[in-house]
Amino acid sequence: MTHRSRLAGFIIDSQIDDLPAASAFWSQALGLKVVSADDGGLGIYDKFEEGPGGLHIEVQKVSHPSRVHLDIEADDVEAEAARLEKLGAKRIECVRGRWWVMEAPTGHRFCIVPMDEGSARGEANAWD
Incomplete structure (x- = not known):
């Protein structure tokens, strides 16, 4: 079955105690406003804005060393996890x-999250 x-x-x-301070730095560095502080209510x-x-x-805010990870969105999270496996x-x-936290063969962590159909990210890839 095809998925996208x-x-x-x-x-x-960010392995930090002060999430607002970290967000303030990245907001200024990237030129993007925080639009949902404490998104999801978990602290x-x-x-940020798009x-x-x-x-x-x-x-x-994380307990592991600081890093940047990618999110891949899919209309079928399980099918995408299987494809990447x-x-x-x-x-x-x-x-x-x-959603799934995955690890690439290169050791990089990334997540597969549910598709946001209303985003301006462009066409998704179709996979069999």
């Missing part, structure tokens, strides 16, 4: 039953 996916954006994983995400090309960008990626963790 595309680059959704990136998450700035770990600050969401980036270039409609990219989704957040600062995320065939390419050599491995599943690390299913988060809240909604």
Whole structure:
């Protein structure tokens, strides 16, 4: 069965105690406003306005070392995870039953998240 996916954006994983300070820095560095402080009410995400090309960008408070990770959005998260496993990626963790943290063969972590059909990110790739 065919499914679709595309680059959704990136998450700035930050091993910090002060999420608002981290978000203030990245807001100024990127020239983007925080539009949803404490997005989701968990105290770990600050969401920015859409980036270039409609990219989704957040600062995320994490316990692991700071890094940047990509999000790939898919209209069928399970099918996309299976497709990427065939390419050599491995599943690390299913988060809240909604998305997968994956690891590429290169060691980079990324997430597969549900598709935002209303974004301005352009056409998604179709996969069999």
